[in-house]
Amino acid sequence: MCTSRCTSRCTSGAKGSRRWQKIPQRDDEDSPHAFTVSYVQRARRAAWRLRDVTFLCADAALCGRWVRTLTEQLSALAQRPRRLLVYINPLSGKRHGERIYRHKVAPLFSRANISTSVIVTQHANHARDHLRTEAELQNYDGVVCVGGDGMFSEVMHGLVLRTQRDQGRDHHHPDQDLAQTGLRIGIIPAGSTDCICFATVGANDPVTSSLHIIVGDCQPMDVCSVHHGDAFLRYSVSLLGYGFYGDVLSDSERRRWMGPARYDVSGVKKFLSHRYYEGTVSYLPASDVLGTPRDRAPCRTGCVVCQYNRPLEEEKEGKLKMEESHEGLAWRSVRGKFLAINAVSMSCACPRSPQGLSPAAHLADGTTDLILVRNSSRLAFLRHLLRHTSKDDQFDLGFVEVHRVRRFRFTPRFCQSDSELDLQELLQEKEQKEKEVAGSQARRILGQLCREHPACCRTPPCASCWNCDGEILPHADIQVRYTTLLLLFLPLLLLLAPLLLLLLAHST
Numbered sequence: 001m002c003t004s005r006c007t008s009r010c011t012s013g014a015k016g017s018r019r020w021q022k023i024p025q026r027d028d029e030d031s032p033h034a035f036t037v038s039y040v041q042r043a044r045r046a047a048w049r050l051r052d053v054t055f056l057c058a059d060a061a062l063c064g065r066w067v068r069t070l071t072e073q074l075s076a077l078a079q080r081p082r083r084l085l086v087y088i089n090p091l092s093g094k095r096h097g098e099r100i101y102r103h104k105v106a107p108l109f110s111r112a113n114i115s116t117s118v119i120v121t122q123h124a125n126h127a128r129d130h131l132r133t134e135a136e137l138q139n140y141d142g143v144v145c146v147g148g149d150g151m152f153s154e155v156m157h158g159l160v161l162r163t164q165r166d167q168g169r170d171h172h173h174p175d176q177d178l179a180q181t182g183l184r185i186g187i188i189p190a191g192s193t194d195c196i197c198f199a200t201v202g203a204n205d206p207v208t209s210s211l212h213i214i215v216g217d218c219q220p221m222d223v224c225s226v227h228h229g230d231a232f233l234r235y236s237v238s239l240l241g242y243g244f245y246g247d248v249l250s251d252s253e254r255r256r257w258m259g260p261a262r263y264d265v266s267g268v269k270k271f272l273s274h275r276y277y278e279g280t281v282s283y284l285p286a287s288d289v290l291g292t293p294r295d296r297a298p299c300r301t302g303c304v305v306c307q308y309n310r311p312l313e314e315e316k317e318g319k320l321k322m323e324e325s326h327e328g329l330a331w332r333s334v335r336g337k338f339l340a341i342n343a344v345s346m347s348c349a350c351p352r353s354p355q356g357l358s359p360a361a362h363l364a365d366g367t368t369d370l371i372l373v374r375n376s377s378r379l380a381f382l383r384h385l386l387r388h389t390s391k392d393d394q395f396d397l398g399f400v401e402v403h404r405v406r407r408f409r410f411t412p413r414f415c416q417s418d419s420e421l422d423l424q425e426l427l428q429e430k431e432q433k434e435k436e437v438a439g440s441q442a443r444r445i446l447g448q449l450c451r452e453h454p455a456c457c458r459t460p461p462c463a464s465c466w467n468c469d470g471e472i473l474p475h476a477d478i479q480v481r482y483t484t485l486l487l488l489f490l491p492l493l494l495l496l497a498p499l500l501l502l503l504l505a506h507s508t
């Protein structure tokens with residue numbers, strides 16, 4: 001970016017050190033020609049800041065040439081977006097979404113010569129439906145959502161569903177591969193958890209996110225399709241959690257008025273109620289991949305593990321066929337009582353848990369880390385939860401197991417057939433289970449109902465629900481499959497040199 005304001009210049013310091021120094025504003029006569037270059041500087045942690053440096057020029061022609069050349073070079077950078085479609089959820093988090101956008105983001109976009117169409121949503125699913133049916137996507141280089149994980153999820157659903165429809169793919173078919181979306185999504189964090197932003201950028205900071213969008217960064221990510229039988233339910237990119245995180249979410253929905261604190265209140269409540277859920281988790285291990293969930297190194301942009309593990313487009317079909325032919329052999333099943341079943345396709349790092357639910361989960365390797373937390377004492381579960389707030393290993397506990405998987409399915413116990421149920425367990429259960437579903441007779445009837453009328457699975461009394469990126473799924477028995485697809489504007493660039501990244505340019 002070039003402006004006529006003088007704010008700093010490169011000088012030789014007293015000790016010969018060359019560094020940029022602030023200089024006072026001068027009259028036009030002293031420095032008639034100047035241009036300012038704006039650049040991105042790494043600040044604390046993963047935060048990025050915009051900095052300016054002004055160059056003085058005695059010669060007008062030379063100054064003009066510099067400005068033209070810089071502008072030309074910058075407009076030749078094809079990965080940078082020029083036109084963005086922005087959706088703002090005015091009710092996200094502490095309801096600051098619009099203010100954050102107007103004060104922190106819009107000025108940066110306009111400095112970078114990015115034109116925007118801004119839509120403030122009027123109701124839930126406004127952004128999803130607009131993207132899915134009406135938005136003229138050919139007019140944009142990317143979509144930006146201002147809000148929390150729920151808002152990202154809406155935008156992602158709109159784009160992915162539109163792409164599947166345009167490509168003639170049936171998203172209800174559980175084995176249908178997802179077609180790649182043509183547009184990238186940027187996230188401006190303004191929500192309650194903002195885990196997708198934190199886990200990809202390393203910070204929840206609107207300015208940092210805006211700068212990532214401006215310089216056109218790009219990061220693929222894993223998207224999983226969740227089905228109930230042959231019916232498509234949702235896509236997920238971060239957490240699919242049954243039991244504890246499902247219960248926390250459903251309880252927290254009633255406390256939306258509390259803002260982000262609702263999760264802590266519901267978290268304590270659900271921790272104290274200490275409920276476990278029975279069922280069978282079956283999964284297809286990702287046996288042919290580099291890395292494990294117990295690795296120490298977190299995933300970063302350009303991650304070699306992701307590159308190695310992600311099947312090439314042309315290999316996908318072959319891999320799928322191979323998986324299917326080995327399906328019976330490769331699938332494994334775990335039956336039991338679980339406090340939580342969490343499938344995370346990225347670390348799920350967030351301010352509450354800076355390392356995340358699975359610190360070594362990969363952003364774009366086509367797998368998810370399936371974490372099974374079996375029934376244990378309150379104290380043991382608290383130890384497990386507390387380890388999410390430090391660097392201690394939350395998996396190094398007897399009642400916790402973690403598997404890296406390509407697919408999984410879950411059948412809650414009340415949906416299993418009688419022959420699958422163990423009579424012994426039924427009798428024990430009769431003594432201790434919740435009042436609502438007393439006795440095996442009721443359970444048998446419930447099981448039958450579930451088979452004949454799947455809608456009854458919606459809120460059975462002995463079941464939890466799935467937390468799917470912060471939205472509640474209407475069914476408990478699901479099948480899940482992973483594909484790597486979406487392109488985000490927001491990568492983790494922690495490996496890059498600390499100082500100068502890129503310039504923004506326009507002349508004044």
Ligand SMILES: CCCCCCCCCCCCC/C=C/[C@@H](O)[C@H](COP(=O)(O)O)NC(=O)CCCCCCCCCCCCCCC
Pocket residue numbers: 148149150151191192193194195238239245248249263264267268271348350352353356357382385386388389467468469470471
């Ligand atoms: C004792 C302290 C334990 C702290 C454990 C913290 C683990 C936090 C892991 C959070 C993973 C978050 C995954 C992301 C989910 C989001 O997609 C989703 C939607 O986000 P949005 O509102 O921005 O749209 N957010 C959520 O589902 C919220 C999950 C928040 C869970 C907070 C749980 C707090 C637990 C507190 C237990 C306290 C026990 C105290 C005992 C005396």
Ligand SMILES: Nc1ncnc2c1ncn2[C@@H]1O[C@H](COP(=O)(O)OP(=O)(O)O)[C@@H](O)[C@H]1O
Pocket residue numbers: 088089090091092093094120121122123124125126146147148149150151152154190191192193194470471
């Ligand atoms: N204008 C709106 N009015 C009501 N709900 C909305 C609106 N726009 C989006 N939503 C919905 O609000 C929910 C929460 O949004 P999100 O941005 O994730 O905020 P938070 O992080 O506070 O949960 C999402 O399910 C989204 O679909």
Ligand SMILES: [Ca+2]
Pocket residue numbers: 222344345346361362363364365366367368369
């Ligand atoms: Ca992954």
